[in-house]
Structures are given as C-alpha cells and as structure tokens.
Amino acid sequence: MIWKKLFAWLDERLSLTELYKATLDRPEPKGNWWNTLGSASLFLFLLQGATGIFLSVYYTPSPDHAYDSIQYIMNNVAFGWLIRGIHHWGATLMVLVVFIHMLRVFVTASYKYPRELTWLIGVGLLLCTLGMGFTGYLLPWDQKAYWATTVATSIAGSVPWVGPFIMRALRGGTDLSALTLSRFFAAHIWMLPAVLAGLIGTHIYLIIKHGESEFPGKDD
Amino acid sequence: MAGSHNISRRDFIKITTAAVGTFIGAAVGLPAIAYLIDPALKSGSTDAWIPLGKLDSFVVGTPTPASFTRSTVNGWEKTVNSYGVFVLRTSETDTLVLSNKCTHLGCHVNWNTDKQEYICPCHDAQFGLEGQVLGGPPPRPMDRYSGDQVKVTDGTLLIHFMGG
Ligand code: HEM
Ligand code: FES
Numbered sequence: 001m002i003w004k005k006l007f008a009w010l011d012e013r014l015s016l017t018e019l020y021k022a023t024l025d026r027p028e029p030k031g032n033w034w035n036t037l038g039s040a041s042l043f044l045f046l047l048q049g050a051t052g053i054f055l056s057v058y059y060t061p062s063p064d065h066a067y068d069s070i071q072y073i074m075n076n077v078a079f080g081w082l083i084r085g086i087h088h089w090g091a092t093l094m095v096l097v098v099f100i101h102m103l104r105v106f107v108t109a110s111y112k113y114p115r116e117l118t119w120l121i122g123v124g125l126l127l128c129t130l131g132m133g134f135t136g137y138l139l140p141w142d143q144k145a146y147w148a149t150t151v152a153t154s155i156a157g158s159v160p161w162v163g164p165f166i167m168r169a170l171r172g173g174t175d176l177s178a179l180t181l182s183r184f185f186a187a188h189i190w191m192l193p194a195v196l197a198g199l200i201g202t203h204i205y206l207i208i209k210h211g212e213s214e215f216p217g218k219d220d
Numbered sequence: 221m222a223g224s225h226n227i228s229r230r231d232f233i234k235i236t237t238a239a240v241g242t243f244i245g246a247a248v249g250l251p252a253i254a255y256l257i258d259p260a261l262k263s264g265s266t267d268a269w270i271p272l273g274k275l276d277s278f279v280v281g282t283p284t285p286a287s288f289t290r291s292t293v294n295g296w297e298k299t300v301n302s303y304g305v306f307v308l309r310t311s312e313t314d315t316l317v318l319s320n321k322c323t324h325l326g327c328h329v330n331w332n333t334d335k336q337e338y339i340c341p342c343h344d345a346q347f348g349l350e351g352q353v354l355g356g357p358p359p360r361p362m363d364r365y366s367g368d369q370v371k372v373t374d375g376t377l378l379i380h381f382m383g384g
Pocket of ligand 1 (some may be wrong): 034037040098099118124125200207213214
C-alpha cells in the first residue's frame with residue numbers, strides 16, 4: 001500500500017510512532033472523568049483560538065467601528081452568529097472548566113512533589129485565562145463593556161500607592177479611549193494567547209514527564 | 221474477538237472519538253468556510269434606475285445639470301457619493317444624459333453657453349454638445365446614458381445607473 005510506504009518513510013524521519021507513544025499512548029492511572037478536565041481546557045483553548053481568528057476577519061478594534069463590525073458579524077455574515085456564539089460561550093465555559101480542573105488538582109492533592117511547578121504554571125494559566133475574559137469583554141465596545149471596564153480598571157486603581165499608575169497603564173491614559181480598546185485588543189489576541197500557549201506547552205511537558213498522579217484511594 | 225459482532229472497548233473508543241471529532245470538526249469547520257467566503261458570495265451589483273426629475277423641466281436642446289447621490293454599503297461602512305450629469309433633450313422624444321466626469325482624470329466639466337461646449341477646468345478639455353471630444357487630453361467621449369439606459373415613467377426621467 002502506498003500509504004503504508006509513505007507513512008513508513010515519514011515515520012523513519014519524524015519518529016511519529018515514538019512521538020505518539022510518548023504523548024498520547026502513555027500509561028495512565030485508572031481512568032477518572034475528573035482527569036479529563038485539563039484536556040477539556042486545552043480543547044477550549046484551541047476552540048477559542050480558532051473562533052477568535054475567524055472573528056478577527058471582520059472585527060475592527062476602533063471605537064468608530066468595533067460595535068458596528070460586531071453587529072455586522074451577527075446579522076450579515078453567514079454563520080457569524082455561530083462563530084461569535086461559540087467564542088462568547090466558550091469563554092465562560094473555559095474559565096469554568098479551568099477553575100474546576102484546578103479544584104480537582106487541589107482536592108486530589110496532585111500539586112505535591114514532583115508537581116509543584118505544574119501547579120505554579122497552572123496558576124499562571126488561570127490568571128491568563130481570566131485576563132482573556134477581562135480583555136475580551138471590552139472588545140464589543142457597547143455600554144456594558146465600556147462601564148464594566150471602567151469599573152474594573154478603577155478597582156485596579158484603588159491599590160495603595162501604585163494604583164493610579166496601574167489604572168493609567170491598563171487604560172492607556174486617564175480615561176477609557178481608543179487607546180484602551182486597541183491595547184486590550186493587542187493583549188487579547190497576541191500577548192495573552194502567546195503566553196498561554198507557552199505555559200500550556202510547559203504544563204503538558206511536565207505532565208508527560210511526571211506522568212499523572214494516582215487518584216487517592218480510601219487509605220490516603 | 222475476531223469474527224464476533226462485539227468490538228473491543230479500545231476500538232469502540234477509537235471509533236467514537238473519531239466520529240465525535242469528525243462531527244465537531246464539520247459542525248464548526250463547514251460554517252467557518254461559509255463565514256470566510258461570505259463577502260465574495262454577496263452580489264456587488266449596484267445598478268439602479270435613478271430619477272433625475274420631471275422630463276418637462278428639461279428644455280429641449282439645452283444641456284441642463286442634474287445630480288444624485290448613491291450610497292454604497294461595504295460591511296459596516298457606508299459611503300455616500302454624489303454624481304453629476306447633464307440632461308440634453310435632443311428632441312421632444314429623445315434624451316441623452318452625459319456624465320459630468322471628465323474622461324481624462326475625472327474633474328467635473330462645465331457647460332459653456334457662449335462657446336456651446338463642455339470645458340474641463342483641470343486641463344482644458346473641450347467636449348461638444350453630445351459629448352464628443354473637441355480638444356485637449358481626454359481619451360474618449362463623455363460617458364453617456366442613451367437608448368435603453370434612459371426611460372420616462374409617469375413623466376419622470378430615469379437613467380440606468382450601473383455603479384462606479
Ligand atoms: C488553560 C488552562 C489549563 C490547561 C489547558 C491545562 C491542561 C492540563 C492537562 C491536559 C492536564 C492533564 C490531564 C488532567 O489531569 O486533567 C493537566 C494536569 C494538571 N494541571 Fe492543568 N491545565 C490548565 C490550568 C491549570 C490550573 C489553573 C492549575 C492549578 C493552578 C493546573 C494544575 C495542574 C496540575 C498540578 C496537573 C497535574 C495533575 C496530575 O498529575 O494529576 N492546571 N492540566
Ligand atoms: S481632468 Fe479634465 S482635462 Fe484633465
């Protein structure tokens with residue numbers, strides 16, 4: 001068969017079989033649905049990435065056009081409502097799933113030696129996921145988004161000493177403006193996803209390296 | 221379990237995963253393609269019959285200016301363009317409408333009654349009463365609406381505007 005030959009040719013050069021064994025065919029403790037939440041988080045991250053890229057085809061991060069471009073996606077582009085709907089609900093779901101994933105790791109005490117770093121990176125992942133929600137919320141530039149961000153950035157401004165500076169850094173000035181919208185956009189589509197991708201890669205490398213922790217039994 | 225109707229747990233998981241994966245992929249992937257190519261599927265036709273006024277209001281034999289606006293919607297952006305024409309009733313029954321846009325570089329030409337020609341203010345093009353080039357740099361006669369691009373409905377003169 002030509003496909004077998006082609007695969008053998010590729011496999012010899014790329015070690016696909018070894019790669020598969022190391023990543024997907026590794027030994028697991030007895031299956032448990034709670035252990036699927038990390039993979040679910042990864043899936044949601046990829047789904048958000050894909051739908052987000054599609055949204056950026058029409059979305060325009062400027063105060064003049066942000067709202068109209070989203071109305072256009074919702075009402076005039078084929079399946080725009082679907083793409084935006086998935087991204088919108090996926091965002092909420094992702095925060096939820098990541099959070100429950102963290103709870104399960106906490107409850108099963110899987111953060112202990114040798115997985116402390118996996119946990120620490122997980123903290124970064126949670127923060128970035130929340131950051132994605134925070135920055136994404138402003139992008140529709142409607143009343144709800146505008147005031148939510150006004151309030152949230154003022155809360156950041158209440159930190160003693162450095163608060164006002166943090167607030168100006170987040171807003172890109174003293175008030176919410178075009179600068180706020182474009183820096184939130186940059187954070188939402190470039191900076192946070194890049195950091196997330198890097199952290200997820202390290203997270204998963206560590207999981208593969210250490211294997212998954214055994215679910216605690218009755219005696220633990 | 222070869223030969224039996226039962227499939228192994230492993231194969232069941234494999235097949236289910238592949239099926240669910242394909243389903244989700246298709247459910248998101250196919251709409252995504254439609255989403256991407258959507259603007260290409262919308263017909264960009266902007267042609268319309270534009271009313272220029274009552275036919276009676278145009279004097280036979282004298283070019284009379286008229287104008288209209290057209291708005292184009294591109295995505296969430298609306299652009300309004302205005303267009304100018306000269307209406308020339310060549311006889312009681314026939315009407316010729318000329319675009320005032322110079323065929324050289326697009327300046328607006330004016331009708332000069334003394335000289336009985338259209339003069340372009342930009343590079344001195346001259347066009348005759350029916351739009352023919354009399355002098356200057358234009359490569360072709362003035363753009364025109366005539367024949368079946370012009371009609372009269374209920375006494376109103378209309379031209380068939382094709383966009384641009
Ligand atoms: C974008 C967010 C995240 C993704 C994509 C992700 C992905 C994963 C995956 C695929 C696994 C292995 C399967 C599993 O046990 O569920 C895992 C395990 C783990 N995750 Fe996450 N995770 C995320 C967030 C977090 C957070 C917020 C924490 C904690 C602060 C965390 C801590 C851990 C730890 C300690 C393990 C090892 C669990 C064990 O070995 O039993 N992760 N993660
Ligand atoms: S634009 Fe009219 S002569 Fe050049």
